[in-house]
Amino acid sequence: MCGIVGYVGRAEATPILLDGLRRLEYRGYDSAGIAIVDAHHKIETRKCAGRIASLSKLIAAKPVSGSYGISHTRWATHGKVTDENAHPHFDATGRLALAHNGVIENYQALKEQLIQDGDTNFRSETDTEVLAHLIGKLYIDSCATTVDVEQKKGRLVNAVRTALKQVIGTYGIAMVHADIPDFIIGARRGSPLVLGVGKDENFLASDVSAIVAYTRDAVYLNDFDVVAVERGKFEISSLAGEAGDRQVSKVEFTAEDIKKGDYPHYMLKEIFEQPVSVHDAMRGRLSLEECTAKLGGLNMNPQQLREVERIVLTGCGTALHAGMVGEYVIESLANIPTEVEYASEFRHRNTPMPNNTLVFAISQSGETADTLGALRESRRKGHRTLGICNNVASTIARESEGGVYMHAGPEIGVAATKSFTSQLVILTLIGLLLGRMRNLSTAEGSRMIGALEALPDQIKEVLQLNDQIEAIAKKYLEVNGMLFFGRQFNFPIALEGALKMKEITYLFAEGHPSAELKHGIIALVRPDLPSVFIAPDDAIFSKNLNNMEQVKARKGPIIALTSSDGAKKLKGIADDVITLPDIPDCLMPILSVIPLQLLAYHVAVGLGRDVDKPRNLAKSVTVE
Ligand code: G6P
Secondary structure, X not given: OOEEEEXXXXXXXXXXXXXXXXXXXXXXXXXXXXXXXXXXXXXXXXXXXXXXXXXXXXXXXXXXXXXXXXXXEEOOOOOOOOOOOXXXXXXXXXXXXXXXXXXXXXXXXXXXXXHHOOOOOOOOOOXXXXXXXXXXXXXXXXXOOOOOHHHHHHHHXXXXXXXXXXXXXXXXXXXXXXXOOOOEEEEEEEOOOEEEEXXXXXXXXXXXXXXXXXXXXXXXXXXXEEEEEOOOOEEEEEOOOOEOXXXXXXXXXXXXXXXXXXXXXXXXXXXXXXXXXXXXXXXOOEEOOOOEEOOHHHOOOHHHHHOOOEEEEEEOHHHHHHHHHHHHHHHHHHOOOEEEEEHHHHOOOOOOOOOXXXXXXXXXXXXXXXXXXXHHHHHHOOOEEEEEEOOOOOHXXXXXXXXXXXXXXXXXXXXXXXXHHHHHHHHHHHHHXXXXXXXXXXXHHHHHHHXXXXXXXXXXXXXXXXXXXXXXXXXXXXXXXXXXXXXXXXXXXXXXXXXXXXXHHOOOEEEEEHHHHHHOXXXXXXXXXXXXXXXXXXXXXXXXXXXXXXXXXXXXXXEEEEEHHHHHHOOOOOOEEEEEOOOOHHHHHHXXXXXXXXXXXXXXXXXXXXXXXXXXXXXXXXXX
16 A cells, blocks of 8 residues: 655666556555655655656656655545645655655644644645654754754654654655755554665665565564665664664565566466465475374464364455355364454454464455454454465564465465465465364375365366456456355355456456345346356255356356366356366365456456556555
8 A cells, every 4th residue: 555665875766766666556556756856955856646657757758866765656545646645745845755655643633733833835635744744843943053964864863753753643654855865764653664775775665576676685674663774874763762673684586576477467477376376375384194284384382273262364355255265164174163354343343252262364465454453453362363474574474473474476466366375275274284183084184185286287277268268258348247156165256256356347246155146136137247156066056056047037147167067067057157177165266266367357358457456456455
């Protein structure tokens, strides 16, 4: 949610900042801006509503030059999407520029105080501008006497600390001041910020993907850190002014990993990466000998695992849907009562949770504000809280007591795809591990392992259906929406199929348990509203078939996903049948979601949508 990049070094800052912003565009793309301090100690800024491409054009028409600066790509929270509201924002003197990710909740009160103190120079409606003005005022007040540059640096850092202590809300910020050469300041609370350490140059960014092309040495800042960054050094301190010692870590992936390659969109690339990402999610975690899963990252001994009485899975969006599948899978494999909770609801209510409840926060980015809030709340209540994250250095990964990494590689497309199937694999491994400590026999454990190991090849088979799915998508470009139905393990896949369709095609789409059709949804059925049924030939196939007949009788088109025997039985009922490989019921969601990802993708492409950057969305939602 909003992306920040800062640079200080010997190179020309503009191309580095623009390149970084392009890589962060998944975080928000309502407007963008850049502020560079030029050789005459003047801040040059270019900003506009629209995407990085519009900003690049603006800069091409009126170039900016300098070796340090900051930049921002925005997902609007406070204030409309306009040029004025685009970041960076300035203080009252116009000598300080600030880019911000997060929400300053008490900005109105702070603004009123500044206005009372005589500040009338506000140019935008944003909370960010208020913070810039506050820091600027505190800095000027502290520089009443003439000071040298080194003293100015200290005073600016102090002004940042004093201002941030008055702030209620969240922030990741990057800042420059025209009076202090080759110096940028960063700070974070609740919104991620990473420092990239280069040779005679340093970087700030919301996410390492923005800077990995320049350096793979990174320092992940903690909440309440303030960092003063220069060409050859950086200094981290807390809001209270205590020096902070942080380790430099190596970024796991390279710039190559975040390229689109030959694919037209990241989303398609990531869908096609699933044989590998699913394999990586279970690599080294299966023990054929003991017929179980090995998840050392949980940091729990067998006794503690044995004592788990209840599991809560929490997350948002696609991660929540993974949790919903996880509920079915864990209960069926381990027979442990499992609940799924919307992170945004869970964190604000008093869910009864007995001792020995294990909470899993599921999040690809590891930065989703609501999921992080849920994690913190369950820790506050004394529950063991673990993360299922893709982003290794993310806040959720760092604040949980253990967990399981997805190792899916960077996911850039805003619509989550490969992270979802990795989450499903991990939840299955958790079910297998806990199941084998309870009711699951060695024979059943061994069968599960065999089926898990076969998954990557089966996913490859499913991906071969791409042409068929593209042809189906083309038939349905004129529709008024789509309904998705499934039962049991595949009910959450109906939700996920509908979410993918909504997110990237903007078509109306809803997912439901198939049996709910007759309780209201059937009123929607008509020839221009196809229904997608996920109906493998399992114990409840005939019930799904009844629901399909009900749609058919009302002239609703049907697209059915099934397994080999089901395909024969669906002749004459479904208009289109997508046949999936046979697989144990609890693993079917890992296969059945893939045609739905592809269906949404091809409908979106057919409708000319911006697949990787859908309207109004952002990949990493760090506001509540
Ligand atoms: C946003 C994204 C979704 C994603 C959700 C949770 O809403 O648009 O695609 O599923 O956040 O993200 P997380 O990083 O926590 O998995």
